[in-house]
Amino acid sequence: MTISRVTVLGATGSIGTSTLDVLGRHPDRYRVHALTAHRSREALLAQCRRHHPAVAVLDAEEDAAWLRGQLAEAGLATEVLAGSQALVEVAEAPEVDCVMAAIVGAAGLLPTLAAVKAGKRVLLANKETLVTSGALFMEAVARHGATLLPIDSEHNAIYQCLPVEHRGGLGRHGVRQLLLTASGGPFRGWSREALAEVTPNQACAHPNWSMGRKISVDSATLMNKGLELIEACWLFDARPEQIQVVVHPQSVIHSMAAYSDGSVIAQLGNPDMRTPIAYGLAWPERIDAGVEALDLFQVARLDFEPADEAAFPCLRLAREAMAAGGTAPAVLNAANEVAVEAFLAGRLGFTEIGELVARVRDARPVVPAKDLETILEADVLARRAAHAWLVRQ
């Protein structure tokens, strides 16, 4: 069996850790080429001890120097690099076959694009890449012959429910609609008044999935579902109205494809990100992910309901941004990142997250997203507008 060499961008995060868990189960198939983190130098050291990567990357030179010292003491030969250019280098390195793109936020954009341009197999967890630069990104995937496998459980599920060749518009393949499932988050059924009192710790306690804090808040506001709707449009050549959000509190069905003959194909499994990660790593084969078999008798029932867009306006804002096109999704994403950060810092109420995003959206013009510079500029200006609004509060 040929060994596949893997770079894990964002190795110390929730997705990164799950990826290393799967990789560690298959030493005969995978070698870790590079592991990257932002500031979590101790966690990265522990991962280097376990997985012996050729390269490790941290953001600050000071942290990198510390890691170099620790690795030398442990007698490990891992090279340690620092800064954002190093992320690009380990993503496009010729010896790398597969890149897990699991850095959170806009910082993931350039290294993910570098992996695509180098024609790698790219396991895409980072949402911001498709949300902010979907058109450019999908164009680059096609031009450079990269293999793109979505890791978000919903998109991974849809990928599994569609025909192998599904580009060129859903209608061409007899697909009527994509059904994007949502757990509804920890506040499903809450009124807007009750939501106004929500604290960061409440928002981060997701009922079914264990995730990073930013994405946990996004799940609670349903912005996460909105961002996923935008991602699904790009990944599967769909229009926003071809995607229906279905609240499904058990999180057992991870999404579905509805066909014109009346068939609905669903992907089911325990809520564990190691399933889509293992699928992405091994596709088109299947490997053990360490995930328990789904016990349907224990699940017993599956419930479905529409999303409450009045209480959770972020979903509507995202759909409108996708329909508006151009830089609108990048503006939405930037404003949301600032708002979530302010909420987690106790500077903004839970329901004010959507309000701030709507204000920034109204204040920023939509222009065609013709290149990365235009998108990054829209992102910076949206963040500035969001910060200015926060200061005025």
Ligand SMILES: NC(=O)c1ccc[n+]([C@@H]2O[C@H](COP(=O)([O-])OP(=O)(O)OC[C@H]3O[C@@H](n4cnc5c(N)ncnc54)[C@H](OP(=O)(O)O)[C@@H]3O)[C@@H](O)[C@H]2O)c1
């Ligand atoms: N968790 C899930 O279940 C899930 C599901 C679907 C999609 N996703 C998406 O996958 C991505 C990762 O999610 P997560 O939950 O794993 O996030 P997370 O737990 O917050 O981990 C983020 C990772 O990115 C690194 N990082 C953060 N900021 C960085 C920067 N400026 N430069 C370089 N590296 C940076 C972190 O390093 P430090 O540890 O040093 O901070 C960490 O390794 C997100 O885009 C998320 O939306 C997550």
